[in-house]
Amino acid sequence: MNILLAEDDKKLGKLVKYMLEKKGGYHVDWVENGEDALDYARGSAYDVLLLDWMMPLMNGVDVCKRLRGDNYGQAIVLLTAKDSLQDKIFGLDAGADDYLTKPFEIDELLARLRVLARRNFAPRKSDSVTFGPFTFNRTSRQLSRNGSEIQLSPREYQLLDFFLQNIGNVLTRESILDRIWGLGSDVSYKNVDVTVKMLRDKLDDPGAEPAIHSIRGVGYRFEMDA
Incomplete structure (x- = not known):
């Protein structure tokens, strides 16, 4: 437990x-x-x-x-x-x-x-998720690509977990800000964009289709082949 x-x-x-x-x-x-x-x-x-x-x-x-x-x-x-x-x-x-x-x-x-x-509480999220060449482990809080660990900041970790729970869905900047920082926090949408960019840089391969897509004026959508 x-x-x-x-x-x-x-x-x-x-x-x-x-x-x-x-x-x-x-x-x-x-x-x-x-x-x-x-x-x-x-x-x-x-x-x-x-x-x-x-x-x-x-x-x-x-x-x-x-x-x-x-x-x-x-x-x-x-x-x-x-x-x-x-x-x-x-x-x-x-x-x-x-x-x-x-x-x-x-x-x-x-x-x-x-x-x-x-008691019968809601099912836990799977501890480990594999997508493309990546393995994301929620218990150890680690992300690896083909067995090589990729260092994530706490915010990047939370953001990736949020994306993986909503693959294919558009997440607004507001929903990301609320989930990662809380709506009462003193941060702006710029913080969201910067954190998304830092995570994207760690996930994307040059010339490959990006995993995180920008939806102009709205937010972001995460898509990657399993």
């Missing part, structure tokens, strides 16, 4: 990551703020997100709302010291599947993860 842990308390985050990996045998990525949690959740295939309610840049409830607004189908658990019934209702109404009050025992968290694993 792949887990994303978003917790700004360094001591607690380190402990939870260690115990989940040691006792549960899970793979755990750990981030310390809400914006990173949103980026990681959108850019990688996780079975469960563990989101601290109160963390910098974006709280766990807002991360949850944003993901559910994107039709994110994987399990989300809120971790928080807020323990009133109204707080629990608020968190669950935001789209969380479970709610665990701090302080908690690791064994209880492991038990809840086992329950979530048995």
Whole structure:
């Protein structure tokens, strides 16, 4: 099971990551703020997100709302010291599947993860996608061409994943900006165009048909033979 842990308390985050990996045998990525949690959740295939309610840049409830607004189908658990019934209702109404009050025992968290694993959540995206001479692995966050690794920035990685989920469809600049940066971020469509160009340069071969097509005045379309 792949887990994303978003917790700004360094001591607690380190402990939870260690115990989940040691006792549960899970793979755990750990981030310390809400914006990173949103980026990681959108850019990688996780079975469960563990989101601290109160963390910098974006709280766990807002991360949850944003993901559910994107039709994110994987399990989300809120971790928080807020323990009133109204707080629990608020968190669950935001789209969380479970709610665990701090302080908690690791064994209880492991038990809840086992329950979530048995539920029928939306199918995970395939960990590995092959197109043309390329292999894109979501788990390792790697792209390779004929076995040779191509270095991608985090934004390029997210952009390629977004394109691969929408092969043949036109993606507007607005939809790309929202998916990669968030509409509330202080970036422009120029950032989108620059990131697309950098990714295109890494994918295209001279003289070959480009994978990313510009749709004038609208956005981009990704096309490549499997």
